[in-house]
Amino acid sequence: MPRFALKIEYHGAPFAGWQRQKEQPSVQQAVEQALRKLDPSVDTIAAAGRTDAGVHGLAQVAHCDMVRDWDPFRLSEALNHHLKPAPVAILAAARVADDWHARFSATERRYMFRLLARRAPVTHDAGLVWQVKQPLDRAAMQAGADRLIGHHDFTTFRSTICQADSPMKTLDELRVEEIARPDAVEYRFHVRARSFLHNQVRSFVGTLERVGAGAWTPDDVTAALNARNRAACGPVCPPQGLYLAGVGYKDDPFAP
Known part of the structure:
Protein backbone atom coordinates (compact mmCIF):
# COMPACT_ATOMS: atom_id res chain seq x y z
CA MET A 1 0.00 0.00 0.00
CA SER A 105 11.73 9.44 11.31
CA ALA A 106 11.61 12.99 12.71
CA THR A 107 14.88 14.57 13.82
CA GLU A 108 13.43 17.72 15.42
CA ARG A 109 10.22 19.53 16.34
CA ARG A 110 9.83 23.30 16.23
CA TYR A 111 7.29 25.27 18.23
CA MET A 112 6.39 28.96 18.30
CA PHE A 113 4.55 30.76 21.06
CA ARG A 114 2.92 34.17 20.55
CA LEU A 115 2.55 36.52 23.52
CA LEU A 116 0.88 39.90 22.95
CA ALA A 117 1.37 42.82 25.35
CA ARG A 118 -1.38 45.46 25.17
CA ARG A 119 -4.07 46.83 27.47
CA ALA A 120 -7.00 46.85 25.03
CA PRO A 121 -8.78 43.52 24.56
CA VAL A 122 -7.60 41.35 21.69
CA THR A 123 -9.99 41.22 18.72
CA HIS A 124 -8.41 39.96 15.50
CA ASP A 125 -5.89 37.81 17.40
CA ALA A 126 -8.45 36.36 19.81
CA GLY A 127 -7.71 32.69 20.34
CA LEU A 128 -4.33 33.02 18.63
CA VAL A 129 -2.18 34.71 21.30
CA TRP A 130 -1.71 34.90 25.05
CA GLN A 131 -2.37 38.50 26.12
CA VAL A 132 -0.70 40.33 29.00
CA LYS A 133 -1.29 44.00 29.87
CA GLN A 134 2.24 45.41 30.16
CA PRO A 135 5.34 45.25 27.89
CA LEU A 136 8.05 42.83 29.00
CA ASP A 137 11.84 42.94 29.09
CA ARG A 138 12.90 40.85 26.09
CA ALA A 139 16.60 40.85 27.03
CA ALA A 140 15.82 39.52 30.51
CA MET A 141 13.59 36.80 29.05
CA GLN A 142 16.35 35.80 26.63
CA ALA A 143 18.85 35.67 29.48
CA GLY A 144 16.47 33.35 31.34
CA ALA A 145 15.89 31.28 28.20
CA ASP A 146 19.63 30.80 27.76
CA ARG A 147 19.74 29.01 31.15
CA LEU A 148 17.46 26.29 29.72
CA ILE A 149 19.34 25.50 26.50
CA GLY A 150 21.25 22.21 26.49
CA HIS A 151 20.80 18.74 27.96
CA HIS A 152 18.97 18.83 31.30
CA ASP A 153 16.59 17.09 33.64
CA PHE A 154 13.42 19.09 32.88
CA THR A 155 11.26 17.65 35.66
CA THR A 156 10.35 21.19 36.79
CA PHE A 157 8.96 22.02 33.34
CA ARG A 158 7.11 18.73 32.84
CA SER A 159 3.41 18.12 33.43
CA THR A 160 2.60 15.74 36.27
CA ILE A 161 0.66 13.61 33.75
CA CYS A 162 3.53 13.45 31.26
CA GLN A 163 4.00 9.88 30.00
CA ALA A 164 7.60 10.22 28.77
CA ASP A 165 9.99 7.61 30.16
CA SER A 166 12.58 10.20 31.21
CA PRO A 167 12.64 13.94 32.01
CA MET A 168 16.05 14.22 30.30
CA LYS A 169 15.85 16.24 27.08
CA THR A 170 18.16 18.35 24.94
CA LEU A 171 16.85 21.83 24.13
CA ASP A 172 18.56 23.14 20.99
CA GLU A 173 16.98 26.59 20.74
CA LEU A 174 14.86 28.94 22.85
CA ARG A 175 14.91 32.34 21.18
CA VAL A 176 12.78 35.33 22.15
CA GLU A 177 11.82 37.71 19.33
CA GLU A 178 10.24 41.14 19.91
CA ILE A 179 7.98 42.62 17.23
CA ALA A 180 6.77 46.21 17.54
CA ARG A 181 3.20 46.72 16.36
CA PRO A 182 1.22 49.99 16.15
CA ASP A 183 -1.14 48.78 18.87
CA ALA A 184 1.00 46.38 20.89
CA VAL A 185 4.29 44.58 21.38
CA GLU A 186 4.40 40.94 20.32
CA TYR A 187 6.90 38.45 21.70
CA ARG A 188 7.52 35.23 19.83
CA PHE A 189 9.27 32.33 21.51
CA HIS A 190 10.96 30.00 19.01
CA VAL A 191 11.69 26.59 20.53
CA ARG A 192 13.50 23.66 18.90
CA ALA A 193 14.40 20.16 20.11
CA ARG A 194 14.29 16.56 18.94
CA SER A 195 11.36 15.92 21.29
CA PHE A 196 9.48 17.58 24.13
CA LEU A 197 7.82 16.69 27.41
CA HIS A 198 4.13 17.33 27.99
CA ASN A 199 3.50 21.06 28.66
CA GLN A 200 7.23 21.79 28.43
CA VAL A 201 6.97 24.76 26.05
CA ARG A 202 4.04 26.34 27.89
CA SER A 203 5.93 25.90 31.17
CA PHE A 204 8.97 27.63 29.66
CA VAL A 205 6.96 30.59 28.37
CA GLY A 206 4.96 31.04 31.58
CA THR A 207 8.18 31.09 33.57
CA LEU A 208 9.95 33.48 31.20
CA GLU A 209 7.00 35.86 31.24
CA ARG A 210 7.62 36.22 34.99
CA VAL A 211 11.23 37.14 34.18
CA GLY A 212 10.11 39.69 31.58
CA ALA A 213 7.70 41.22 34.09
CA GLY A 214 10.47 41.57 36.69
CA ALA A 215 8.99 39.10 39.19
CA TRP A 216 11.76 36.56 38.50
CA THR A 217 15.43 36.87 37.54
CA PRO A 218 17.40 34.61 35.19
CA ASP A 219 19.01 33.12 38.31
CA ASP A 220 15.53 32.10 39.47
CA VAL A 221 15.12 30.17 36.22
CA THR A 222 18.35 28.29 36.94
CA ALA A 223 17.19 27.57 40.47
CA ALA A 224 13.86 26.26 39.20
CA LEU A 225 15.60 24.02 36.66
CA ASN A 226 17.98 22.64 39.29
CA ALA A 227 15.13 22.01 41.74
CA ARG A 228 13.81 19.19 39.52
CA ASN A 229 10.45 19.81 41.14
CA ARG A 230 7.23 20.71 39.33
CA ALA A 231 6.25 23.02 42.20
CA ALA A 232 9.26 25.23 41.37
CA CYS A 233 7.91 26.05 37.89
CA GLY A 234 6.38 29.41 37.06
CA PRO A 235 2.76 29.62 35.87
CA VAL A 236 1.91 27.43 32.87
CA CYS A 237 0.63 29.75 30.16
CA PRO A 238 -2.62 29.07 28.25
CA PRO A 239 -2.58 26.99 25.06
CA GLN A 240 -3.96 29.42 22.49
CA GLY A 241 -0.61 31.11 21.79
CA LEU A 242 1.18 27.86 21.01
CA TYR A 243 1.85 26.60 17.47
CA LEU A 244 3.54 23.45 16.20
CA ALA A 245 5.62 25.32 13.66
CA GLY A 246 7.44 22.49 11.88
CA VAL A 247 8.98 19.05 11.94
CA GLY A 248 12.47 18.26 10.67
CA TYR A 249 13.59 15.13 8.82
CA LYS A 250 16.94 13.97 7.48
CA ASP A 251 15.43 14.12 4.01
CA ASP A 252 12.51 16.54 3.77
CA PRO A 253 9.69 14.65 2.01
CA PHE A 254 8.11 17.95 0.96
CA ALA A 255 11.24 19.45 -0.63
CA PRO A 256 10.71 20.56 -4.25
Missing part, protein backbone atom coordinates in the same frame (compact mmCIF):
# COMPACT_ATOMS: atom_id res chain seq x y z
CA PRO A 2 1.49 3.39 -0.95
CA ARG A 3 2.45 5.59 1.99
CA PHE A 4 1.95 9.35 1.93
CA ALA A 5 3.23 12.13 4.17
CA LEU A 6 0.85 15.02 4.84
CA LYS A 7 1.79 18.53 5.97
CA ILE A 8 -1.18 19.86 7.94
CA GLU A 9 -2.20 23.32 9.13
CA TYR A 10 -5.01 23.78 11.66
CA HIS A 11 -6.67 26.21 14.03
CA GLY A 12 -6.84 24.41 17.35
CA ALA A 13 -9.76 26.26 18.96
CA PRO A 14 -12.60 23.88 17.94
CA PHE A 15 -10.66 20.74 18.82
CA ALA A 16 -9.87 18.77 21.97
CA GLY A 17 -6.35 18.39 20.59
CA TRP A 18 -4.66 16.44 17.81
CA GLN A 19 -5.31 12.93 19.09
CA ARG A 20 -8.58 11.13 18.38
CA GLN A 21 -10.80 11.14 21.47
CA LYS A 22 -14.10 9.54 22.32
CA GLU A 23 -17.04 11.94 21.91
CA GLN A 24 -14.79 14.99 21.40
CA PRO A 25 -13.67 16.55 18.09
CA SER A 26 -9.99 16.18 17.20
CA VAL A 27 -7.78 17.15 14.28
CA GLN A 28 -6.78 13.53 13.74
CA GLN A 29 -10.42 12.51 13.44
CA ALA A 30 -11.14 15.28 10.92
CA VAL A 31 -8.26 14.19 8.66
CA GLU A 32 -9.10 10.49 8.97
CA GLN A 33 -12.73 11.12 8.04
CA ALA A 34 -11.61 13.04 4.95
CA LEU A 35 -9.24 10.22 4.01
CA ARG A 36 -12.01 7.62 4.29
CA LYS A 37 -14.07 9.60 1.77
CA LEU A 38 -11.28 8.78 -0.70
CA ASP A 39 -10.32 5.34 0.61
CA PRO A 40 -12.66 3.55 3.05
CA SER A 41 -9.87 1.12 3.98
CA VAL A 42 -7.85 3.83 5.76
CA ASP A 43 -7.71 2.88 9.43
CA THR A 44 -5.63 5.53 11.16
CA ILE A 45 -2.88 8.07 10.63
CA ALA A 46 0.29 8.67 12.67
CA ALA A 47 1.54 12.16 13.46
CA ALA A 48 4.91 13.64 14.37
CA GLY A 49 3.54 14.84 17.70
CA ARG A 50 0.38 15.46 19.67
CA THR A 51 -0.92 18.93 20.43
CA ASP A 52 -3.27 19.77 23.29
CA ALA A 53 -6.69 21.37 23.12
CA GLY A 54 -6.50 24.90 21.73
CA VAL A 55 -2.97 24.50 20.32
CA HIS A 56 -2.51 25.31 16.63
CA GLY A 57 -0.58 23.65 13.84
CA LEU A 58 1.37 25.51 11.17
CA ALA A 59 3.10 22.42 9.77
CA GLN A 60 2.11 19.25 11.59
CA VAL A 61 3.21 16.11 9.73
CA ALA A 62 1.34 12.81 9.56
CA HIS A 63 1.46 9.74 7.35
CA CYS A 64 -1.15 7.33 6.02
CA ASP A 65 -1.29 4.18 3.89
CA MET A 66 -3.75 4.05 0.98
CA VAL A 67 -4.80 1.50 -1.61
CA ARG A 68 -4.51 3.87 -4.58
CA ASP A 69 -1.21 5.42 -5.62
CA TRP A 70 -2.46 9.00 -5.73
CA ASP A 71 -0.73 11.92 -7.40
CA PRO A 72 0.32 13.91 -4.27
CA PHE A 73 -1.10 17.21 -5.49
CA ARG A 74 -4.46 15.65 -6.35
CA LEU A 75 -4.52 13.91 -2.98
CA SER A 76 -4.02 17.19 -1.11
CA GLU A 77 -6.69 18.90 -3.22
CA ALA A 78 -9.20 16.09 -2.65
CA LEU A 79 -8.56 16.07 1.10
CA ASN A 80 -9.00 19.83 1.36
CA HIS A 81 -12.35 19.49 -0.41
CA HIS A 82 -13.56 16.90 2.11
CA LEU A 83 -12.14 18.74 5.13
CA LYS A 84 -14.45 21.73 4.64
CA PRO A 85 -15.66 23.51 6.73
CA ALA A 86 -13.23 22.38 9.48
CA PRO A 87 -10.30 24.81 10.03
CA VAL A 88 -7.84 22.20 8.78
CA ALA A 89 -5.82 22.34 5.56
CA ILE A 90 -3.43 19.95 3.83
CA LEU A 91 -0.54 22.17 2.75
CA ALA A 92 1.28 19.40 0.88
CA ALA A 93 1.30 15.65 0.32
CA ALA A 94 4.30 13.53 -0.66
CA ARG A 95 4.92 9.87 -1.53
CA VAL A 96 7.34 8.34 1.00
CA ALA A 97 9.05 5.00 1.54
CA ASP A 98 7.08 2.21 3.18
CA ASP A 99 9.26 2.39 6.31
CA TRP A 100 9.07 6.19 6.65
CA HIS A 101 7.28 7.28 9.83
CA ALA A 102 6.02 10.78 10.66
CA ARG A 103 7.02 10.38 14.31
CA PHE A 104 9.98 8.03 14.40
